[in-house]
Amino acid sequence: MDYAILPIAQEHIDGFHAALDRVARERKYLLYLEAPSLEKTREFILGNIRDRNPQYVAVSGERVIGWCDVVRNPREASRHCGILGIAVVPEHRGQGVGRRLMTTVIDAAWARDFTRIELGVREDNLTAIALYRNLGFAIEGVRRKAIRIDGQYEDVVTMALLKENGA
Numbered sequence: 391m392d393y394a395i396l397p398i399a400q401e402h403i404d405g406f407h408a409a410l411d412r413v414a415r416e417r418k419y420l421l422y423l424e425a426p427s428l429e430k431t432r433e434f435i436l437g438n439i440r441d442r443n444p445q446y447v448a449v450s451g452e453r454v455i456g457w458c459d460v461v462r463n464p465r466e467a468s469r470h471c472g473i474l475g476i477a478v479v480p481e482h483r484g485q486g487v488g489r490r491l492m493t494t495v496i497d498a499a500w501a502r503d504f505t506r507i508e509l510g511v512r513e514d515n516l517t518a519i520a521l522y523r524n525l526g527f528a529i530e531g532v533r534r535k536a537i538r539i540d541g542q543y544e545d546v547v548t549m550a551l552l553k554e555n556g557a
């Protein structure tokens with residue numbers, strides 16, 4: 391499969407929104423169950439570009455097939471911390487796209503003076519947890535019953551990577 395990993399740009403907003411909506415509607419992986427509005431998504435992306443938060447997309451032809459971002463914590467004493475989000479659309483999973491997105495974004499985060507990358511992952515998402523572990527993320531805790539979908543509770547595992555422990 392031919393694809394490129396690119397820093398996100400305005401031209402990717404619609405494609406990013408469509409990909410986010412697809413993965414959200416799977417209901418199994420994200421904290422969103424559908425994408426936020428296109429307007430809110432545009433604000434998020436333009437904010438990341440303005441603030442130089444690392445955000446990359448995997449693009450195949452004209453389509454956004456995956457993304458990864460690290461968003462800086464705005465509080466002064468935690469500005470070295472960023473929250474990572476990632477997903478790949480279903481038909482392109484298991485082909486190395488997610489790992490490439492992660493390593494690209496992690497390198498960009500260290501270059502932009504982040505020294506800690508945090509994330510939360512739903513307890514059943516064993517593929518994602520394995521990928522994060524392989525890249526050096528450590529489990530720091532569990533947010534018990536932090537998710538409730540259709541009346542079913544799930545825990546969220548919190549993980550983090552410190553700059554000096556990166557793979």
Ligand SMILES: CC(C)(COP(=O)(O)OP(=O)(O)OC[C@H]1O[C@@H](n2cnc3c(N)ncnc32)[C@H](O)[C@@H]1OP(=O)(O)O)[C@@H](O)C(=O)NCCC(=O)NCCS
Pocket residue numbers: 413419420476477478479482483484485486487488489490510511512515516517518520521524525
């Ligand atoms: C998690 C996700 C981003 C990984 O991206 P991907 O492109 O599928 O993953 P890759 O092909 O790069 O493989 C990454 C690792 O996962 C492993 N893996 C991939 N598919 C797997 C599967 N079905 N079962 C078990 N392990 C799997 C690979 O062996 C690989 O291991 P590595 O560390 O040796 O490289 C992707 O599966 C996804 O988008 N899932 C749904 C959304 C999601 O869960 N987002 C994260 C929310 S916290």
